[in-house]
């Protein structure tokens with residue numbers, strides 16, 4: 001039984017294959033007592049003693065614990081608990097103190113519904129066919145404040161993670177103001193531990209940042225209205241010795257795409273309280289009597305054997321148990337996107353010449369990026385006017401899609417639904433649809449404003465206008481972009497007392513539009529994007545099986561971004577394109593084959609002017625596409641081991657292994673060459689030690705001088721040898737070299 005309880009002694013236990021999480025009731029309050037390595041099988045009630053070892057400040061009168069330092073399951077502001085609060089409410093009388101006491105605990109099957117304020121379910125994990133999910137719901141209440149909170153903890157058997165969320169009900173007769181409602185509050189003795197975050201910026205997303213945990217409060221998050229480039233909604237606490245295969249790691253990931261705050265508040269006893277919340281600084285939700293507010297899911301994962309294990313736990317969940325799209329489980333088409341090839345400078349003829357260049361390459365999908373609508377010759381105009389620009393495309397999208405079809409190409413389009421250009425017909429007709437503060441000069445960013453997704457009329461307009469385009473042109477792929485943060489927040493549809501709800505309602509509105517469009521067009525592949533990977537989070541991956549990983553298409557930078565992204569997210573969701581050299585973001589010159597080898601992710605394509613390639617490069621594409629097709633299943637569905645970090649040197653290596661260990665794909669990249677560097681070996685991972693593997697193919701870059709002993713096609717090697725002594729790394733004859741080996745168990 002993954003969840004067991006001793007109601008009499010107040011001990012509750014959740015077990016995943018490698019970890020146990022305990023809750024204990026004492027003095028009428030619920031405490032989280034332990035989360036870490038799997039506990040033994042003592043009689044359940046006896047685990048109540050786990051709470052005795054928890055350090056505490058001098059006790060309060062009448063209690064043998066102090067809220068200052070006790071691991072309350074749902075710590076409320078204003079009651080002597082001075083650390084980051086999971087629940088912060090301002091009551092009608094202006095005071096904040098609340099005390100949530102334990103009321104009951106209940107076991108149920110499956111994931112509980114988490115409705116948002118529009119009545120739609122919040123993005124959430126789910127159990128697949130044949131899997132069993134169980135939920136433990138703790139009900140806590142403040143009978144004086146007439147407040148009820150349900151802490152819901154769900155696990156899917158076989159997965160090393162627990163989903164946590166909270167539903168708050170106002171049972172009083174006056175409205176209350178919710179300033180924070182966390183998804184999880186967890187305690188870890190963190191002395192000597194490190195915290196890892198994924199931070200970055202445009203063009204440099206999700207770079208792992210590791211720092212020692214220090215006493216005091218550290219908050220990472222976003223007040224930008226979207227999860228953003230600066231911090232991903234994820235953190236991990238790890239023991240100081242934690243590496244890819246060693247040490248312990250605890251992960252915290254939030255299934256949400258809007259504002260968030262992840263607080264690590266470390267006390268005088270070196271115990272950290274980690275509070276994961278979707279509420280930004282200015283969050284303020286007016287909860288009417290009888291109303292409920294649900295927090296999104298936080299996914300908590302513990303790995304006793306290093307960061308690699310932690311990542312694989314998240315990968316499996318986010319690959320198999322999150323995305324609702326049918327494409328989540330199927331190969332993605334190889335695409336060509338015109339953005340870096342033409343930017344705004346295209347017309348029907350130019351696009352058709354790009355399509356013509358695809359002949360014989362195996363490319364399957366032509367994506368027309370920004371610039372096809374309104375009068376959009378640059379980024380200063382027309383967002384919101386989702387009708388074809390007949391000046392550029394006189395035959396409309398229909399004629400273009402038909403031309404694609406004639407060339408055996410499917411047709412895809414770019415949209416940026418949540419935006420409006422001040423210079424647009426839509427804005428001229430509905431200036432109040434733009435998010436601006438009345439009378440305050442609007443703050444434009446990339447010359448555009450955000451459209452008010454909290455409004456039903458806006459959502460209806462977007463659904464109708466986008467659906468019309470998708471139906472009219474037979475579109476089979478949508479790139480859903482989002483290119484600026486929310487600022488100057490105000491909605492004419494919300495009263496003054498509800499403006500603090502805006503960013504959450506905005507996200508709910510966006511999710512509602514995504515929900516309807518993805519459900520209505522199940523055969524359209526949706527890809528997320530936000531100035532590159534600025535909203536690369538589990539909330540988006542729930543609706544869209546893939547996300548544009550970064551606008552930085554430089555292969556060297558991509559290896560780093562993919563490495564960092566892989567800490568939480570599977571390669572099945574990473575979109576990567578081969579782009580031009582010199583690279584448009586970095587100016588770096590790099591061989592075509594290396595650029596292609598680095599783009600080997602779950603969703604592969606090209607983003608350059610094919611007509612500008614020399615014949616050698618153009619003719620190489622067919623081979624590259626064929627190679628990707630041979631490999632994509634392993635990348636998309638395989639488990640993933642990081643072997644050599646680009647952040648630590650000149651080389652990157654990783655391996656994908658199918659879950660049944662029957663096939664594997666090893667990738668090795670070396671950036672700069674050095675004279676007479678000596679040789680080295682690299683141990684692989686994830687294989688079946690007792691089985692022989694045959695090398696099905698070895699692809700190496702032009703500038704790689706193979707060593708004798710490097711596995712060539714046909715070679716037979718035992719898993720134990722590949723993972724023990726490993727393989728001899730080849731020498732390079734130039735910069736930018738790589739080797740890719742595909743193994744099959746025999």
Ligand code: GLA
Nearest residue numbers: 339369370529530531532551
């Ligand atoms: C964003 C995206 C790019 C491209 C442009 C178009 O920057 O990240 O891939 O679509 O918008 O304007």
